[in-house]
Amino acid sequence: MGRIKYLMKNTFLFALGSLGSRIVVFLLVPLYTGVLLPEEYGIVDLLYTVCTILGPLITLNISEAIMRFCLDKDSNHNKILNNTFLVIIAGSLIGILIIPITRIFAVSDGYGLILYFCSLFIAVAQVFLYYLRGIEKPLLYSIGCIIQTTLIAIFSIIFLVVLEWGIRGYFRAYICANIITCIYCFLVGKINFISIIRVGMDKNLLRQMLTYSIAFIPNTFMWWIMNASDRVxxxxxxxxxxxxxxxxxxxxxxxxxxxxxxxxxxxxxxxxxxxxxxxxxxxxxxxxxxxxxxxxxxxxxxxxxxxxxxxxxxxxxxxxxxxxxxxxxxxxxxxxxxxxxxxxxxxxxxxxxxxxxxxxxxxxxxxxxxxxxxxxxxxxxxxxxxxxxxxxxxxxxxxxxxxxxxxxxxxxxxxxxxxxxxxxxxxxxxxxxxxxxxxxxxxxxxxxxxxxxxxxxxxxxxxxx
Known part of the structure; x- marks a missing residue:
């Protein structure tokens, strides 16, 4: 396949997911602005912005490593997944500290538990969506993105309009949608837990992955400053x-x-x-x-x-x-x-x-x-x-x-x-x-x-x- 054709093919496939996802997110704004006051929407946006930095911290930004290392020609996907699961488990346990920390700030007080789960599942869903990118399955990745945002829309309508749960309903929609997205990734990515456990931990590979991904944490924080600190x-x-x-x-x-x-x-x-x-x-x-x-x-x-x-x-x-x-x-x-x-x-x-x-x-x-x-x-x-x-x-x-x-x-x-x-x-x-x-x-x-x-x-x- 020619280089331009290869680039256009992948651009088209990723466009299916990204455009579909962004259109859904774009159409959700009238819903949010219709049911939330500017002050409430400001709080929601601020707390979600915090989730975007907490998620990579919990998972040590391992999503970047899983994608890049899977793209190597001689990569062992089961070993990469084994190391990834270990990082997620360890990170999710340490991440519980988020809950008491949120009580320090007035705007997040009372939202500690929901912020923790929202940050965790957004990050974990990204990890396994990036795995689909890493094994060069752009179509499956795009479908996953569409499923993710469509479910956010459906749950947002249920939780915000029907049940009138307000700010908490907004975050519950994200939690539910990302849990289902993870299940989708496991199924279409043919992730076999038995095979993953059998290969065991590769310490050398884990060190390489963490060296790559951990360096992205301050980088992610720097980008968070540019993308989100202005809102704070x-x-x-x-x-x-x-x-x-x-x-x-x-x-x-x-x-x-x-x-x-x-x-x-x-x-x-x-x-x-x-x-x-x-x-x-x-x-x-x-x-x-x-x-x-x-x-x-x-x-x-x-x-x-x-x-x-x-x-x-x-x-x-x-x-x-x-x-x-x-x-x-x-x-x-x-x-x-x-x-x-x-x-x-x-x-x-x-x-x-x-x-x-x-x-x-x-x-x-x-x-x-x-x-x-x-x-x-x-x-x-x-x-x-x-x-x-x-x-x-x-x-x-x-x-x-x-x-x-x-x-x-x-x-x-x-x-x-x-x-x-x-x-x-x-x-x-x-x-x-x-x-x-x-x-x-x-x-x-x-x-x-x-x-x-x-x-x-x-x-x-x-x-x-």
Whole structure:
């Protein structure tokens, strides 16, 4: 199979799961904003944000190791699973400490048990979904993601609308959905507990896996700072109601993150396979340029639809969230490019330390800027801090890999994509209806500048289907 066809095939398969999952999550926002007040939704978002960092701590981020080590040609999947189960069991026992710790903070007091189980099962489900990716079963992985989010939607309707369990119902929906997702992964992944137990623990392999995954813990924390600390600081400085509105503003840029997730899941396979090819640098640069063009085009389309979509997407009390979405969208554009660099170099080389350093480069300025800008500018200051931190990560990764990868970051076409994205972001703040008109003109300029690349990409996708 040709390299482009292989990449497009995996992109298509991962798109099934990621797009299906994100669409369900996207459609859930009107439900949440309809049954939860901004203050309640702010609390929910804050507590869920905490779960996203507690989960990797409980499992020592072993999901990253199980995926990467299973992709090795000579890997023993049963040994990898044996080590993974040991880590999960040990981590879940130590993780019980979360329950008394939550009593220290007013916002989490009384939610200790439910936060523990939510963090645990979200992390464990991710571990076994990543196992399906590691054994190169992208279709099964995608189906698992769809099952996971569909069940979250079903249980959310039951627990929030029918039973009216409020904040606790939100987290119970996640717990139930992820437990069933784990069962699905065990069945389709043909995980045989007897065979796994028989192989016994491989101490050398366990050490390698933990060395790789544990280095991702501070890296995960750094990314948590960039992705979520702004919500914590908005809650602390302005209030949970403001955080509820700010969290909604993340949902539209999240659509671009879908493209990032889909492509990088597929690209990780191609990057590993291409690591020894003679024209690796030329091929990688060609893909990088197409990614920048495609991401800018999709982002500008979303900017055109942003305000009209918000009017029908959320309740009137949340409409002001549109003001922060363009800046977050610009940040997501840079994040997509930075994630590509990370997959191409750090993931292929199992260089979790490089991931950590780039995370630090973005996280520290993010905290400093949040502390300075939020009191002065409010919510929009948090969005600007996040956007700038994403840009710093991307710039550092390109600089850090300049000898091993030699990405052409400053080509004419890529520079133009950067400029068009920045212009599109600024045009959103022009009074209506002029902003939409100017954005449509900008999109036409994009099509004129990149018609060859966009048509070639569309042609390859049609042939794939």
């Amino acid at each position: 600081m908005v809650s602390a400085m302005i209030g949970t109601a403001a955080n509820g509105i700010y969290s909604v503003s993340y949902k539209i840029p999240g659509l671009v993150s879908v493209c990032n997730t889909i492509f990088n899941q597929a690209w990780s396979y191609s990057a590993i396979k291409e690591s020894d090819s003679n024209d690796r640098v030329e091929y990688t640069n060609r893909v990088f340029e197409i990614l920048a063009i495609f991401s800018a085009t999709v982002s500008i389309i979303i900017l055109i639809l942003l305000k009209p979509a918000m009017k029908v997407y959320v309740q009137a009390t949340y409409y002001s969230a549109w003001k922060y979405s363009p800046i977050l969208l610009l940040g997501n554009y840079f994040l997509i490019l930075g994630s590509f660099v990370g997959s191409t170099t750090y993931t292929v080389d199992k260089n979790s330390v490089g991931m950590l350093k780039s995370g630090i480069v973005g996280a520290i300025p993010n905290i400093i800027l949040n502390a300075i800008l939020i009191p002065i500018m409010g919510i929009i200051g948090a969005a600007m801090a996040t956007c700038f931190s994403y840009f710093l990560v991307t710039a550092y990764r390109i600089y850090d890999t300049r000898y091993s990868l030699a990405l052409k970051w400053n080509t004419r076409k890529i520079n133009l994509a950067h400029v068009l994205m920045i212009i599109g972001t600024l045009l959103c703040y022009v009074p209506e209806p002029f902003s939409e008109i100017l954005l449509i003109i900008l999109l036409l300029i994009v099509f004129c500048c990149y018609k060859k690349e966009l048509f070639n990409l569309l042609e390859k996708f049609i042939k794939r289907k």
